[in-house]
Amino acid sequence: MTSSTLFTRQQSDSGNTTTCATNNGINPSSIKPALYTEPYRPQIHFSPSTGFMNDPNGLVKSGDTWHMYFQYNPNATVAGFQHWGHATSKDLYHWQNHLYAIAPDSDDQGIFSGSAVLDVNNTSGFFNDSVPADSRFVAIYTLNTPTAQNQNIAYSTDGQNYTKYSGNPVISLNTTQFRDPKVFWDEQKSRWVMAVSHSQDYQIGFYASTNLREWNEVSRFGPSGILGYQYECPDLLQIPISGGDKDGQKAWVLVLSINPGAPLGGSFIQAFIGDWDGTNFKPWDGSTQIVDFGKDFYAAQTFYNAPNDQAILIGWVGNWQYANAVPTSPWRSSMTVPRQMTVRYIDMNPMHKGYQVTMEPYGLESLQKQQTNENTTSSNGNQTVSLDGNGAFEILANLSYPSTNYSVNPRAEFLIHTPNQGEYLKVGILYGDPTTVYVDRRLAGKEWSDSNPFFTDRFSQQFHPITTDNSTKQIVRVHMIVDRMQSELFVQDGVASASILHFWDNEAKPSSLSVGLGDDQIKLDSLQVNAINSTWPTCP
């Protein structure tokens, strides 16, 4: 990726002192007066003020502050001239924009994806004793140049102002396909471990270090799973297990992004569950899991130092098949809500239980909401709920079906409408063996969709419904977040999840929800719709 103009830091406004939404580094003269009020602008998801964003980078919690860096082009709304943009939050929803934190030194460089850690024991030697332990930031990133991708590091005492290490690169293999280092402190061998992608070899390299400066390769993993064109953005992490013999333990999971080469086309993420012994990652079996059945979920990464060792992940909402072309301005792309990961022991079918990576929204309950519908329980029939508010809301629905006789295959459908005639996003539950959740964005903004041959419209995933104790009532729980031009769907505690973009015609906003029950034996046991206040204060 290249950029036509060299952007200099001093042109930018770091703007941390106001409470209105500030920018991530673009020339202030080009900023619209009311950022975050644009019709398509997500109201509770992170998006950069202006410019182009892709992968989340360097996710780290320091004290009570969540830091998110991200691949960022401050100069244009297409990928290129990659910086590490920067934003912070106390709750992962209200974000404060900052000036980009790490910038390339020349316009033929890119600060590509990577991670950040807190070097609390000053293993790197970068910090004075006066620096509090949780202010000892070290960022590990790929420096991309026309001739190589090398792993570099930089350090900071505030998470904003980084000093590039004078001894960079810390790993150099003389290859152009070696990127996206994710580093964690491995208790087992009391050392740092980096997972990094040997992208076009379809391998994840694991490197170890005691000081973040000197690294030795200890093992490689792959080729494995769906290969596609290349591997990107590995994340080796521990995820709490719920259920089964391993209940309460943690599983090691390798999360891996592939682009292009997704079965749905373009970008996707797969995950492998296994063991990490400090040196080697060994999957439990030969299986691979696609953890989000939508088409707009990529390059996800978990936070370093999340509380209680939880696995909190943020993904990029995009697909490289159309990310540079989506009809938003003056920015492109957004992130998912933070997702809490659990490895659940579930019924994969009537005869087999297995461990599956699941994701649910994290911290959403802290947001300010207005309950929109009056009738929250025992709503048994078809109904329509007006969606007041600012275009961001959540739907919580519990469905039940009394029978296992699926001669009918009854369905329930949730349609999110805009004021445009015939425009809606459809989410359906088709009871059966197994039950299927499906999403149809075919009519959720035809103008842009019609123009793009890669904007696949229909997605689905099967799952085994949860059956109540007497085995007569099968319950499906739907949790959906709709935020202007993006939606996230979570079914059955995140056993199925989907991240979906939809660009309504004429930049419309969601205005009503209709629920249709296709069979009188399906019950809508509860329906709650909450308008969620925007988390983006705007400058007047």
Place this chain on the structure above:
Amino acid sequence: MTSSTLFTRQQSDSGNTTTCATNNGINPSSIKPALYTEPYRPQIHFSPSTGFMNDPNGLVKSGDTWHMYFQYNPNATVAGFQHWGHATSKDLYHWQNHLYAIAPDSDDQGIFSGSAVLDVNNTSGFFNDSVPADSRFVAIYTLNTPTAQNQNIAYSTDGQNYTKYSGNPVISLNTTQFRDPKVFWDEQKSRWVMAVSHSQDYQIGFYASTNLREWNEVSRFGPSGILGYQYECPDLLQIPISGGDKDGQKAWVLVLSINPGAPLGGSFIQAFIGDWDGTNFKPWDGSTQIVDFGKDFYAAQTFYNAPNDQAILIGWVGNWQYANAVPTSPWRSSMTVPRQMTVRYIDMNPMHKGYQVTMEPYGLESLQKQQTNENTTSSNGNQTVSLDGNGAFEILANLSYPSTNYSVNPRAEFLIHTPNQGEYLKVGILYGDPTTVYVDRRLAGKEWSDSNPFFTDRFSQQFHPITTDNSTKQIVRVHMIVDRMQSELFVQDGVASASILHFWDNEAKPSSLSVGLGDDQIKLDSLQVNAINSTWPTCP
């Protein structure tokens, strides 16, 4: 699967003596006068005369005759009451329908999927010496009952009239999830080997036998790849290798169907490349391959005793998410053309070569064709070709692009139109790093598509273009077969292939092809369009 009525053999017409299209077993009184003339009816692909078809079964070549059996419900156009339908061909395109070959004994049974072999050495003891070696058919199938799925066998001296073995079942494990036996003669240990699915355990069992009657489990494989809900229809076979260190050798490939649980929703096939030592299947690495990027390719099986040890595969063109609902009558479903499989050593990206399962049409050159367009070479601009003929044709196009500078990402598009206004199937090539082939059926029959939330519309796959020796000209070869309501696409010698259904509005037929070149540097080096004569003679 159950059926409401018991169908008896004597009601049916075996009808082998006429040259017109005969039926596969339904009550003759319900047959339309002109089968295979219906507007949606594929003209060069196999479809049953009437009733519902799914998986190909028992594919075997005996003498100069290809036998195809298939999962078949003669009573209705939805799945249920499964028989083994039967058809034979000398060329895999001109098919003679026969009465179903194996029928259930009661209406709560189903003759589920399986395979057939020629027991040339009479290992089973079923055959007199007078029976020619290549007339010693043994079918191995799953007998499905409400309480179990067991593996059964039946034998025949003509491929049509089968005697069920009195000692059935040959394998019984007291489970309802154990099916789809595929048997081959394993030279390594001079014994029969069966691959069979322990469906909901996500394992393929390998069983060995010296006589086809007594079987012992020798190993299991899995869980591996994408698990979905259950495994079905395994096929362990040898495929010739082209290129690389192993050029001229053969690879063992395990082909495996999953339903539901496809990344695109519903049904799909994945393949593992590895070694088979007579006892264990060991994949070369942890990777899995999705061999067809469309949504309508399932339960594929290769022929036993194909000439020259070629791997000739036929797949079912369908997806269980909508197979029981597609708008054809008096039949539902069709097969792919026969596809010759090769494991090719290809550029998977600029840095890595690897082995990939590829498929190309087999024997298509033997069909009678009329060349439709006059200009077969050096057609450099946009053009439209009228598609005369009967709705079945092939497109052979060679594109080239002179540069590797993809700042433009030029595309070429092939639109197959019907007379309906604005109705077309789109196939595109987007040059880039990598190049992408895409299919868009969004406008290829809106009425039926609009009614089905699972009829995903857009598909794509990346591939590395073939570059000529001087590295300046990048060639993409497109081979497409369009046959009324189904299309098959093969790009770069089958490195990418897709099976796609499209139900045109008002049962229209394809009537013209337009080619659009999005950049004046893209050249259409050649374009050949052939109308292909129907292979289905009809009764007057």
